[in-house]
Amino acid sequence: GAGVSQTPSNKVTEKGKYVELRCDPISGHTALYWYRQSLGQGPEFLIYFQGTGAADDSGLPNDRFFAVRPEGSVSTLKIQRTERGDSAVYLCASSQRSWGNSPLHFGNGTRLTVT
């Protein structure tokens, strides 16, 4: 596709439920990133994939959060037993390279609301 696509654009769920957020990166981009952005804050790093493997998951806040990218393209961020504090915009980005002047191209995000 022309840009990074994220679905759904909005997700409302009840506390304790499980959610999946999907990201379809720009074709050919091997690096994929998940960020979380709370109101009035900058994006906060969660996890980075190079190809199919998670190269760095140091930003995942706890073991309720997990992400996969099984075929090196589409990625899914999974959140178990959601809590109200998980409410935020979840941004996905991809880039051609994970170094140098290669910018991250962001999707429009998924706004997650946990009630």
Next chain:
Amino acid sequence: AQKITQTQPGMFVQEKEAVTLDCTYDTSDPSYGLFWYKQPSSGEMIFLIYQGSYDQQNATEGRYSLNFQKARKSANLVISASQLGDSAMYFCAMREARGGGADGLTFGKGTHLIIQP
């Protein structure tokens, strides 16, 4: 210590004036890159400009330029001839060569720029 510091939470500027948005960074890596992104109220993150630590000249992209002062660890964004459409959040971000784990970008808290007619 914060890796990226943006000290201006909000700024009001008259249309057509030049704007400088401040950004200071902290790294011990000799090789790093600095990025600026614009986030309008619609929420999309738009890449504006890049400066590499070894670049000899300040980066420019149209009305955007980067005032890079390496010794001061400063990478301020300058917007010339501001327009109403420049109203948005602006984020400074850094990519370190291999520091701290992430090969992604570390973002500052942003500056909310409002252009007044």
